[in-house]
Amino acid sequence: MSASIPSSEKPKFDHPLNVIVATDCGSTTTKAILIEKVGDEYRQTFRGEAPTTVEAPFEDVTRGVLNAIAEIEELSGRKILNGEKILTPSRDAKTGVDIYISTSSAGGGLQMMVTGVVQNMTGESAQRAALGAGAIVIDVLASNDGRLPHEKIERIRTLRPDMILMSGGTDGGAVTHVVEMAEYVAAADPRPRFGSTYKLPLVYAGNKEARKQVANTLEQKTALVIAENIRPVLERENLAPARHKIHDLFLEHVMAQAPGYKNLIEMAGAPIMPTPAAVGLIMETIAKREHLNLIGVDIGGATTDVFSVFDSVFNRTVSANLGMSYSISNVLAEAGLANIMRWVPFDIDEQTLRNRIKNKMVRPTTIPQTLDELQIEQAIAREALRLALIHHKSLATGLKGIQQERTISDAFEQQASGKSLVDMLKLDLIVGSGGILSHAPRRIQSMLMMVDAYEPLGFTLLSVDSIFMMPHLGVLSTINEKAATDVFVRDCMVYLGTCVAPIGQLKDGERLADYEVTFPDGSIVKDQLKMGELRLFPLGLNQQAKVTMQPAKTVNLGQGAGVPVSREVQGGVVGLLLDGRGRPLQLPADQSARVAALTKWFKAVDLYPRS
Structure with a gap:
């Protein structure tokens, strides 16, 4: 189920591609990036944004594109536009670009x-x-x-x-x-x-x-x-x-x-691609290059797209009614008010919450102005992400309707045809994309939103698209794979760190596991992870630590109940997160107890520091 484009269909160019401008026309915002060849490698150098202009009063998508590119012109000092024309190919070091490419979901x-x-x-x-x-x-x-x-x-x-x-x-x-x-x-x-x-x-x-x-x-x-x-x-x-x-x-x-x-x-100098198809292409590229099983998500204003690659099989689903602006009321309708309120770490009455959600739908381009507004928006995002993954699991399945040969051992396993291909225990990497994740004020907020929504099992690496440029790189990969890969590795992916989550449920405060973490400088931390705890350790980008855990006899880390596990884990801008809240994740039913639990967890990882 590949999303890729055959090499025979890739456009060919008779001039070198050293300066590239790319846009993604989204439902709310048109995002432009400038990519330049610096020495032997390509780098993303400048970016610009403008409101998308596909609707009245403009009804011309190119208005937003030209406005976003004009911002790049201003920031970079490079002359790219001549009136309403893009100067191609580049004339000299400060004039024109070699190609303009675009994706669109407007x-x-x-x-x-x-x-x-x-x-x-x-x-x-x-x-x-x-x-x-x-x-x-x-x-x-x-x-x-x-x-x-x-x-x-x-x-x-x-x-x-x-x-x-x-x-x-x-x-x-x-x-x-x-x-x-x-x-x-x-x-x-x-x-x-x-x-x-x-x-x-x-x-x-x-x-x-x-x-x-x-x-x-x-x-x-x-x-x-x-x-x-x-x-x-x-x-x-x-x-x-x-x-x-x-x-x-x-x-x-x-x-x-x-x-x-x-x-x-x-x-455009190459065919325009639908934004989700372009994001799917770059997700597949990552999975193949690194030999990973991954889940990627692109949470937008109108839709939430989920991509997965498990055992080299690519799947994509779109939840057309789950988004953070135009579709935000649908998230409320599908998740239910109680499920959104369970992530809000303060008391708020139902009507106030409903009004805030409706205001966002009416004014989709607004961004949170206060900490409370940010916490509410990130609570809604958790539910949109959770529901979109449930939808994805239901469609990313093996073929239905085929007869399967069975052995005696199969009689003890659930191997019905049509079983979901998404196996959270096999998952290596979660990639988050879209405004709420890419533009969160602090990276720990992005990490915890994905951990809360997806409840990863065992050892899972998490990352985000730094400034939401995956669509641009997806379409770029069809014309220059080296440029797309260079920018992806150096400018796009931000590794957040690794989440270690024992599977099982115990009473609050009981021992989930003993752990030992050996850091790159040789220092060792030994302690107990108790039920209901979150622990965050600094572990930087390109750093690795060795984590050894001895789970309680009913707790599993992927190798079986009570079986010890030792793994090398990768760091990131957030670090190493030990999630002792149990799986499946259960929040207290009582409102005051839930607010107290959320406050404790958020403080433990310094999620929303108040000045």
Whole structure:
């Protein structure tokens, strides 16, 4: 399930790429970065931001892009713009850039509807194909989804997606249900979200035996494109061809209709990518380069995207209703007020909290002005992150519907087909991205938000995208992998440190584990980690320490209950965090006891120091 682009499709350039300007047009903010070759390596040198201008009164995305680049011009002293044109290639040391590239999720990103025959088989495969291409999936229709034909037709007609992906059936199988779904789409005669004068793009990636009938039914009503079957046989998915078709159609049809994008496409020296697809590319690059199992998250204003690579299998999901500005009220609705309030370390009445959340939705570009506002926003972020991971686990699964050979030993294991691929005990690295994590006033806040939301097990390294440049580097990796890798290693990733979390629950104050930490200078700290404690030790970037733990007999550190574990751990800008709050994490039910527990934990790691 790769997100990568074949090298044969990468753009080729006849001039060296020494100065690169890249933008990411988000739903709220357009972010620009300047990358320059310094000696033999590429570095990110300047950055600029401006409000995104895809909506009224501007309705032209290039306004925000030019404003963000103008800020880089001002900061760097380099002349990049000539009126509304970007000077390419660079003329001299202070004029122009060699290429301009961009990603975009403005205007709600790429919104797709997918169809399949069996909902949890070809329907889910189609969903994974669309998600991996950077789409938001607004509905999954299937022959067995329980909706009557007229309900399906009405749903297709009213949703107005940017694109439809049709799948269904293995090659050589029955065609009846696939053709039936094509007839529903034809009857609905769907109109695209942008641009009423063009046909809705539709990718057919189902049973090849049905291609002729599908074409006869749909080619007059839609901009039909045929791709290889995403489920050619029951035991295998083939998602890449459909993803590449989606990407091409996104540029040709969807982007061309959105306000101002035609000009943006002409300005860019390489194809514009959906922001999530670009972030997915760079996540995959990290996992492959370091041979890691990782979870990455990009929490935005409107959506939260989760990426994972486990045993080299890439998955992406998007929680379209979970975000920190436009969708913040949805987080409240889905999590429930009690789950948000449990992370707020002071007494607050329900109505005040609701009002603050609604104010953020009404004024999505505002940032917290007081410590209380910051604590509330970070409490909401914990729930958005937690819910998005639950959603991701439900879709990042093995193939459903296939028979598995079983041995006697399997009888003792839960190896049902469709089991989630996300295994927190195998997890090596968590990568956080998006404003609330990248721009937290202090890095410990980012670290604890992710630890609280994801509850990592055993030994897990955590990091954040320093200034939210993963999308820029994802699209850059398609044209210059060295530049993307150089900047990623030196300027993008900020390692926070390692979290060590014993699995189990004991009474408050009971011994979870004895630990011994040997630091790089040879000093050794020995003590007990008790239930309900957080301990933070300084352990800097590029430093390693040896942690040896002897857990209590019912407590597990990944090797089994009561089994001692010894591991080398990596440091970071925060350090080494020993999390003795138990797994699964349980907060006291009583309000005053919960506030006291949060206050104790936050003080232990100096989370919100009050002057």
